[in-house]
Amino acid sequence: xxxxxxxxxxxxxxxxxxxxxxxxxxxxxxxxxxxxxxxxxxxxxxxxxxxxxxxxxxxxxxxxxxxxxxxxxxxxxxxxxxxxxxxxxxxxxxxxxxxxxxxxxxxxxxxxxxxxxxxxxxxxxxxxxxxxxxxxxxxxxxxxxxxxxxxxxxxxxxxxxxxxxxxxxxxxxxxxxxxxxxxxxxxxxxxxxxxxxxxxxxxxxxxxxxxxxxxxxxxxxxxxxxxxxxxxxxxxxxxxxxxxxxxxxxxxxxxxxxxxxxxxxxxxxxxxxxxxxxxxxxxxxxxxxxxxxxxxxxxxxxxxxxxxxxxxxxxxxxxxxxxxxxxxxxxxxxxxxxxxxxxxxxxxxxxxxxxxxxxxxxxxxxxxxxxxxxxxxxxxxxxxxxxxxxxxxxxxxxxxxxxxxxxxxxxxxx
Amino acid sequence: xxxxxxxxxxxxxxxxxxxxxxxxxxxxxxxxxxxxxxxxxxxxxxxxxxxxxxxxxxxxxxxxxxxxxxxxxxxxxxxxxxxxxxxxxxxxxxxxxxxxxxxxxxxxxxxxxxxxxxxxxxxxxxxxxxxxxxxxxxxxxxxxxxxxxxxxxxxxxxxxxxxxxxxxxxxxxxxxxxxxxxxxxxxxxxxxxxxxxxxxxxxxxxxxxxxxxxxxxxxxxxxxxxxxxxxxxxxxxxxxxxxxxxxxxxxxxxxxxxxxxxxxxxxxxxxxxxxxxxxxxxxxxxxxxxxxxxxx
Numbered sequence: 001x002x003x004x005x006x007x008x009x010x011x012x013x014x015x016x017x018x019x020x021x022x023x024x025x026x027x028x029x030x031x032x033x034x035x036x037x038x039x040x041x042x043x044x045x046x047x048x049x050x051x052x053x054x055x056x057x058x059x060x061x062x063x064x065x066x067x068x069x070x071x072x073x074x075x076x077x078x079x080x081x082x083x084x085x086x087x088x089x090x091x092x093x094x095x096x097x098x099x100x101x102x103x104x105x106x107x108x109x110x111x112x113x114x115x116x117x118x119x120x121x122x123x124x125x126x127x128x129x130x131x132x133x134x135x136x137x138x139x140x141x142x143x144x145x146x147x148x149x150x151x152x153x154x155x156x157x158x159x160x161x162x163x164x165x166x167x168x169x170x171x172x173x174x175x176x177x178x179x180x181x182x183x184x185x186x187x188x189x190x191x192x193x194x195x196x197x198x199x200x201x202x203x204x205x206x207x208x209x210x211x212x213x214x215x216x217x218x219x220x221x222x223x224x225x226x227x228x229x230x231x232x233x234x235x236x237x238x239x240x241x242x243x244x245x246x247x248x249x250x251x252x253x254x255x256x257x258x259x260x261x262x263x264x265x266x267x268x269x270x271x272x273x274x275x276x277x278x279x280x281x282x283x284x285x286x287x288x289x290x291x292x293x294x295x296x297x298x299x300x301x302x303x304x305x306x307x308x309x310x311x312x313x314x315x316x317x318x319x320x321x322x323x324x325x326x327x328x329x330x331x332x333x334x335x336x337x338x339x340x341x342x343x344x345x346x347x348x349x350x351x352x353x354x355x356x357x358x359x360x361x362x363x364x365x366x367x368x369x370x371x372x373x374x375x376x377x378x379x380x381x382x383x384x385x386x387x388x389x390x391x392x393x394x395x396x397x398x399x400x401x402x403x404x405x406x407x408x409x410x411x412x413x414x
Numbered sequence: 415x416x417x418x419x420x421x422x423x424x425x426x427x428x429x430x431x432x433x434x435x436x437x438x439x440x441x442x443x444x445x446x447x448x449x450x451x452x453x454x455x456x457x458x459x460x461x462x463x464x465x466x467x468x469x470x471x472x473x474x475x476x477x478x479x480x481x482x483x484x485x486x487x488x489x490x491x492x493x494x495x496x497x498x499x500x501x502x503x504x505x506x507x508x509x510x511x512x513x514x515x516x517x518x519x520x521x522x523x524x525x526x527x528x529x530x531x532x533x534x535x536x537x538x539x540x541x542x543x544x545x546x547x548x549x550x551x552x553x554x555x556x557x558x559x560x561x562x563x564x565x566x567x568x569x570x571x572x573x574x575x576x577x578x579x580x581x582x583x584x585x586x587x588x589x590x591x592x593x594x595x596x597x598x599x600x601x602x603x604x605x606x607x608x609x610x611x612x613x614x615x616x617x618x619x620x621x622x623x624x625x626x627x628x629x630x631x632x633x634x635x636x637x638x639x640x641x642x643x644x645x646x647x648x649x650x651x652x653x654x655x656x657x658x659x660x661x662x663x664x665x666x667x668x669x670x671x672x673x674x675x676x677x678x679x680x681x682x683x684x685x686x687x688x689x690x691x692x693x694x695x696x697x698x699x700x701x702x703x704x705x706x707x708x709x710x
Contacts, residue, residue, distance in 0.1 A: 250560065
């Protein structure tokens with residue numbers, strides 16, 4: 001017994017040294033070739049949100065390859081360092097720390113959920129790093145270490161869609177349903193402010209936990225609430241169960257229209273297009289956007305990721321983020337976070353969705369609000385779009401307007 | 415009325431999952447934490463069979479039963495059999511099996527490592543086409559009843575009846591009951607208790623597989639979908655009295671309806687809370703569950 005224990009200890013110690021060796025050898029720090037700029041890419045390749053984030057990772061790599069093919073930034077090639085935060089907010093913050101401290105990257109392209117952004121935020125703020133954040137989110141954030149490139153805020157998804165539902169479909173009684181966390185609650189807050197302004201009645205505002213898949217009671221509650229239109233901020237796996245339950249209980253999107261802020265081409269593909277057919281989505285980008293840039297973008301991505309790949313809003317935002325960052329660094333003549341942030345304001349990029357511009361005050365993006373209607377093949381027909389990009393107002397839920405800004409270059413003043 | 419039907423359908427799924435669990439626990443005193451994964455495998459059988467074999471949902475019911483029963487058989491023969499009488503060990507072992515099964519689906523049974531990807535496996539969400547006649551709603555007693563939910567209820571009733579017949583009317587059933595009451599005595603009387611165990615485990619797993627097929631029609635199919643079912647099914651088994659068919663049936667009904675009514679009245683989060691509270695109350699006042707088998 002004692003013998004075998006000793007052997008165990010020996011092998012254990014050897015194994016420990018073996019495992020530790022690479023770290024010890026690496027202590028000297030990383031030396032990058034002088035003609036390269038390391039950039040962090042941090043989207044989950046495993047875990048619950050991997051389905052969407054995988055395509056965002058591919059899109060970031062594609063955009064970086066495009067930039068490198070044109071000679072890189074300031075004559076230097078971008079070198080992507082890819083980390084997998086595994087859909088865990090805590091891992092996001094660890095990986096962000098690793099990227100900023102150990103790899104010394106001047107920028108991280110990453111995050112998809114608000115929870116992950118909130119986990120990374122303290123890291124980039126304390127270490128004076130930069131996060132380029134892509135996803136549409138609940139707003140009420142005004143960090144100077146985050147470039148909200150391509151990321152829509154509630155006013156850019158709601159200011160167009162709620163009045164449209166009232167005017168074009170003649171709907172007046174809104175039921176807001178969402179997953180229970182910051183984004184859907186923030187969306188509901190802004191929705192209520194807008195509804196008050198246009199005279200729509202909010203008859204329900206309900207939440208179920210993230211990942212909840214038993215929607216029967218909620219759906220029958222929507223039915224008995226007297227609502228004549230649903231606005232959905234349901235996220236992730238739940239979307240599929242929710243849409244399927246609506247169908248099973250005999251709802252028809254022509255009679256009871258549903259508009260979602262979150263259901264992209266990816267989720268529609270996952271649930272089967274016949275379940276989403278006829279429902280609306282409000283986002284700045286759909287695969288069907290008719291611009292020359294988008295044709296090139298869709299073709300390039302299919303060539304990169306395979307012919308079955310779909311493009312979607314979160315992915316397009318990643319694409320915008322990488323390009324805007326490169327333009328800002330080029331303009332500043334420096335890749336450091338402060339220089340990029342100081343020069344990003346006012347920059348425009350011809351994105352697949354059309355022209356996008358970074359607002360100098362709040363570092364958010366002017367985007368073109370669009371409403372899509374789901375068709376048989378799982379893509380969306382665009383039924384409404386703004387003639388030009390709309391000003392981002394991250395604090396619209398608490399009364400921010402174009403004349404009375406809450407988030408300015410100096411930070412948020414509430 | 416609609417709420418009642420929703421409750422019935424929740425109860426039906428609970429009943430099918432719990433029934434298998436009750437049989438397995440009743441016969442061999444094994445708490446099978448991999449039971450939820452049998453639901454998951456049933457759902458994936460449906461995804462794969464509809465995608466690659468062109469099966470419809472009805473044909474998937476017997477197929478999923480056979481496949482999950484097969485999985486159950488293998489698990490019993492390779493792992494559980496060696497751990498009889500060691501409750502904690504079986505708990506851990508079956509939990510481990512549950513994790514392994516989830517990951518196997520994620521990595522395409524290991525084929526993913528060689529770059530082979532089977533359409534329908536992997537960590538993505540999957541969906542199953544539902545026959546058109548099940549997507550309708552019926553107008554009945556002043557309420558719109560989703561046909562799919564009614565279908566689930568019918569299948570559950572049918573399975574309940576078959577299980578009752580199997581346990582109380584067949585030779586295998588009397589052996590099963592004998593083994594669950596007094597294993598050694600039964601074995602001494604010439605009952606092959608190992609074989610009974612094996613078949614009971616397979617049958618219980620098969621029932622969960624059928625529940626998986628039905629669940630796949632209205633929920634998301636993903637590798638970790640099964641886990642919540644084990645917890646719920648355990649509540650049903652514990653509240654209904656261990657190893658009692660009628661008890662499982664009635665407690666599934668009660669818990670399903672409680673959840674449905676509270677969820678409609680307040681919301682699902684409260685529904686779950688009240689559900690747990692009810693189970694705790696039942697256990698406080700009837701520690702053996704609602705129904706107690708007199709034989710013990």
